[in-house]
Amino acid sequence: MKPPAKFGRPAWKLHARPGRPRPKRAGRRGEGKWERVTWDEALDAIAARIRKALKENRPNEIMVHLGRPGEDGYTERVLASWGVDGHNSHTNVCSSGGRAGFQFWMGIDRPSPDYAHAKVIYLISAHLETGHYFNPHAQRITQARENGAKVIVLDTRLSNTATHADYWLSPQPGSEAAINLAIARYLIASGQTDKARAVLTKVEGGEHVEDRIAEIRAVMSSEKKARFRDLLGSNGFLLPIVVIGIGLSVFQQFVGINVIFYYSSLLWQSVGYNVSNSLLLSVSTSIVNVVGTVVAISVIDRIGRKPLALIGSFGMSISLAVVAFAFSHVDKASAVASIPKGYGTLAIVGAHVYVFFFAMSWGVVVWVLLGEMFPNKIRALALSVAASFQWLANFAISQSFPTMSRWSLSGSYIIYACFAFLSIPFILKFVKETKGKKLEDFG
Secondary structure (H helix, E strand, O other), X not given: OOOOOOEOHHHHOOOOOOOOOEEEEOOOOOOOOEEEEOHHHHHHHHHHHHHHHHHOOOHHHOOOOOOOOOOOOHHHHHHHHOOOOOOOOHHHHHHHHHHHHHHHHHOOOOOOOOHHHOOEEEEEOOOHHHHOOOOOXXXXXXXXXXXXXXXXXXXXXXXXXXXXXXEEEOOOOXXXXXXXXXXXXXXXXXXXXXXXXXXXXXXXXXXXXXXHHHHHHHHHHOXXXXXXXXXXXXXXXXXXXXXXXXXXXHHHHHOOHHHHHHOHHHHHHHOOOOHHHHHHHHHHHHHHHHHHHHHHHHHHHHHOHHHHHHHHHHHHHHHHHHHHHHHOOOEOOOOOOEOOHHHHHHHHHHHHHHHHHHHOOHXXXXXXXXXXXXXXXXXXXXXXXXXXXXXXXXXXXXXXXHHHXXXXXXXXXXXXXXXXXXXXXXXXXXXXXXXXXXXXXXX
16 A cells, blocks of 8 residues: 555554654655644554555555564464555565665675575664564565574573574673684684685774684694693692782782672661662662763773773772761661661762772773783683682682671771772782783783
């Protein structure tokens, strides 16, 4: 069915948000004159046209554009029930739009891998296919799946493609390149050099691909399975780099971050807040944690790991000291502990600032550093040792806090503030920046 003359194309976008005003053509097509109509008015006009065509036995003038690829047959059955001799044209409509752009700017028609004959289809966030399954290549992807192909989707979103995928991985945003490099490394190790070359060209550009392949081969040829004694120096003690990794893990926990998350509700109740308010504060600190993590992800590759950790240490030291000062005014003389309103507000603000500085620095930086700082030959083993100490430190802090808080809530936070402050000289003296370096550089 042709669009009614008084409605423009936006009125036909059935996936638009309900309640949002629709443009209605106020003049002839091409004059650019519009007026606002409601969504209900737009749908009534569309429905009236469809109804009129069906009553006048003109079903073949109806075209339906729905957000389904059609391989489940649902839309075909709906059209058949209307007596329409047609098929779901969504893929064709999307295809025309996608192909036009390629043709206009690149002079080629819908470039793509040979999806229809593929055995494995690997889609990354940057792919048009990943964000929107119903795209210029959807039909070929569908054909491949019907022929037994596996679809692997790398996307942080639970996109339409992800719901159709055989394997879906939601990585940290920005880590896709590292995953591709790991794939290239595997391809080289398994002798699939041509495929590795293609991956490296996409990730790093084609200028020095051969040198990069030679470098990865040289590193792999010198690798052997690490044993615990490989972590020991000639003096029988752990290598300095391993001790630094353990130090990072311990400092990350000894600043007391998990006290906020494990005991948040009980912590605020202990200073006089009721249950509902304490639970609300727990939720708000979790939201701040998410916001801080997003900030860290967005800036860590711009300003570096070491500067970001230092910023976090300074921020945590000050905010923890503020929280300790506020908690020093808790009144335990009465049956129920309480804190003056002004100091209670100060404690809440200080705790949220502390969580933000942790999340935008140590919460992310430590894991990035542990993944980058160790030499290739001991990386996996050294990382596991450092992570083990992190959990041991976590256990020590979480188990000791109830006793420490009964001794002195303010004193507990003074201790956490001291560890946050001590992390500053530790970072300055022992931690090296890893920004912009390749894993093969850490020998």
